[in-house]
Amino acid sequence: MRTEELQQEIREYAKEIGIDKIGFAAADVFSELKERLRRQQELEYQSGFEKGSIEERTEPQRLLPEAQSIISIAIAYPSRMKNAPKSRKGERRGLFARASWGLDYHDVLRERLEKLSAFIQEKVPDAVNKVMVDTGELSDRAVAERAGIGFSGKNTSIITPEFGSFVYLGEMITNIPFVPDSPVEDSCGDCRKCMDACPTGAIVEGGQLNAQNCIAFLTQTKGFLEDEYRFKLGNRVYGCDTCQQVCPKNKGIDFHIHPEFEPDPEVSKPKLIPMLRISNREFKEKFGPLSGSWRGKKPIQRNALIALGHYKDETAVPEMIEVMKNDPRPVIRGTAAWSLGKIGTEEAFAAIREAMELEKDDQVLFEMEKGLEFETLTITN
Structure with a gap:
């Protein structure tokens, strides 16, 4: 042939x-x-x-x-x-990026x-x-x-x-020598909407991305997020779509061709509070089929805590206090303390002080101190 x-x-x-x-x-x-x-x-x-x-x-x-x-x-x-x-x-609710639906x-x-x-x-x-x-x-x-x-x-x-x-x-x-197809002409022109909209300025110049500053990458890391990125995270629990959402080439684009890529709204836009103490088994059952689950539940739970702080969701305070006091993972305890401070209720600040008396991890203690710094800002405002 x-x-x-x-x-x-x-x-x-x-x-x-x-x-x-x-x-x-x-x-x-x-x-x-x-x-x-x-x-x-x-x-x-x-x-x-x-x-x-x-x-x-x-x-x-x-x-x-x-x-x-x-x-x-x-x-x-x-x-x-x-x-x-x-x-x-x-x-x-949090949000998984579209590529993980x-x-x-x-x-x-x-x-x-x-x-x-x-x-x-x-x-x-x-x-x-x-x-x-x-x-x-x-x-x-x-x-x-x-x-x-x-x-x-x-x-x-x-x-x-x-x-x-x-x-x-x-x-x-x-190993088959097929006839190559011709490349598609670049038609970005002088448009820079994606660069201007990037929450962290990760698109350094056209075609060059600093992955270390990209929200999509940062949501997948497992350690403490730098404060500057916490303030940019919003309700994202995995990935970031901003540079695609603002792209003129994506205006009106929405294809529902493949049933396997249709999102379950309760999974791709999940309630945040139940995610805080979800078991490994529950996480695997609910989120395991998503590509966004590949790093496990820890980064997603950390991001959920930051998102609750972003929303200043006072109804989440009791659950977050439990996480801050009892979760075995320092990153999760510390992030919970920071987000509790950001929510800024009297109950939250009192709980941080109480937890500090028993906390042994230096990084977590540092996050607790940062959480209490929001109290000064609350009083000032």
């Missing part, structure tokens, strides 16, 4: 199995990306979640010696939640790519394929850009003409 014919059959089969967009790219070295990554490393802008060395992330043949081409896929996900519950006094996209895309790989193997028995979704060494975005899925916006997201940037990406390295 001629390569062009096989390519067309792959495109048609991809549609059949629920792949919204597919593109083909050469497996050449990603030279420009390599330089960008080196620069990121020098500036210490990396998140630390990246897999592999810079060479492995930019040289496909290090991952598959026979590599000739890379197939990139994109699958659209919703940008609006149907029947979203309201966040009310006494029932304040529905089932874990890693599993869904990997299943689609495995089907595609099996299809290719059936047509070309000596084909050698390697499938990757997000957690692989290659940059999904760099591959998608080269394969014509979309262009890389100033916010570093791949923006497709059809689905905006609300797409999941995955790829397959193969």
